[in-house]
Amino acid sequence: MTKLSVNINKIATIRNSRGGNTPDVLKAAIDVQEFGAHGVTVHPRPDERHIKYKDVYEIRRIIKTEFNIEGYPSPKFMELVKSVRPHQVTLVPDPPEAITSSSGWDTINNLSFLQDIIGELKEYGIRTSIFIDTNPDFIVNAAKTNTDRVELYTEPYASGFEKDPEKAIAPFVEAANIANKSGVSINAGHDLNLQNLKFFNEKIPFLKEVSIGHALISDALYLGLERTISMYKELLVKNK
Numbered sequence: 001m002t003k004l005s006v007n008i009n010k011i012a013t014i015r016n017s018r019g020g021n022t023p024d025v026l027k028a029a030i031d032v033q034e035f036g037a038h039g040v041t042v043h044p045r046p047d048e049r050h051i052k053y054k055d056v057y058e059i060r061r062i063i064k065t066e067f068n069i070e071g072y073p074s075p076k077f078m079e080l081v082k083s084v085r086p087h088q089v090t091l092v093p094d095p096p097e098a099i100t101s102s103s104g105w106d107t108i109n110n111l112s113f114l115q116d117i118i119g120e121l122k123e124y125g126i127r128t129s130i131f132i133d134t135n136p137d138f139i140v141n142a143a144k145t146n147t148d149r150v151e152l153y154t155e156p157y158a159s160g161f162e163k164d165p166e167k168a169i170a171p172f173v174e175a176a177n178i179a180n181k182s183g184v185s186i187n188a189g190h191d192l193n194l195q196n197l198k199f200f201n202e203k204i205p206f207l208k209e210v211s212i213g214h215a216l217i218s219d220a221l222y223l224g225l226e227r228t229i230s231m232y233k234e235l236l237v238k239n240k
């Protein structure tokens with residue numbers, strides 16, 4: 001079964017909108033695991049618009065599944081993850097002002113930078129993943145960074161899915177096969193949802209984990225968090 005890591009950024013967005021502690025982000029991290037998620041993902045951005053650095057330390061203490069921290073490897077971010085030591089760090093090339101993640105790494109022009117960062121993280125026993133587009137050249141070069149995994153940036157799939165699912169999925173199938181052939185494992189995420197997830201999971205070979213937040217938390221507003229997580233997990237069972 002492909003693992004589901006629930007990104008709880010948007011729980012923090014709602015909390016921060018009133019300045020108190022409702023909804024309780026720590027409780028949400030505990031509950032998503034109780035409700036069956038295989039992991040918790042957070043993306044502490046430099047402006048702390050949702051997940052705050054102090055959330056990351058608190059969440060680490062209650063993790064019973066896997067903790068995945070996403071972000072741009074700034075000195076402050078690297079200090080955080082080396083202190084927290086999550087199971088996985090997903091490196092994302094977002095500038096501080098990005099409204100959300102909108103592209104993966106250029107693993108050709110950032111090769112030595114990524115090699116250094118990934119080497120540092122591995123010294124702390126942290127599994128690494130790098131956020132990446134389906135560009136075959138970037139995928140091939142990802143292996144040279146020594147990353148354990150890549151996370152396929154799935155917004156292009158999500159935006160093309162409704163019109164032509166087969167056309168939307170094709171570059172991702174190619175990218176997954178290239179990554180696997182290069183010895184790199186495969187995660188995926190961004191804009192995956194109840195409508196597009198089943199097809200993605202069925203078509204993408206070697207898929208280990210998806211991290212899903214925005215759509216899942218939005219669905220939970222109507223369906224409840226426990227039922228929503230169960231619904232997403234059902235879509236991740238491979239039909240043998």
Ligand SMILES: CC(=O)[C@@H](O)[C@H](O)COP(=O)(O)O
Binds near residue numbers: 010101131190
């Ligand atoms: C890397 C990725 O796709 C997610 O971390 C996404 O960027 C969520 O970030 P926001 O919740 O800030 O949109």
Ligand SMILES: NCC(=O)COP(=O)(O)O
Binds near residue numbers: 041211
């Ligand atoms: N890495 C993707 C992620 O953590 C969540 O992305 P989204 O589901 O909020 O678009």
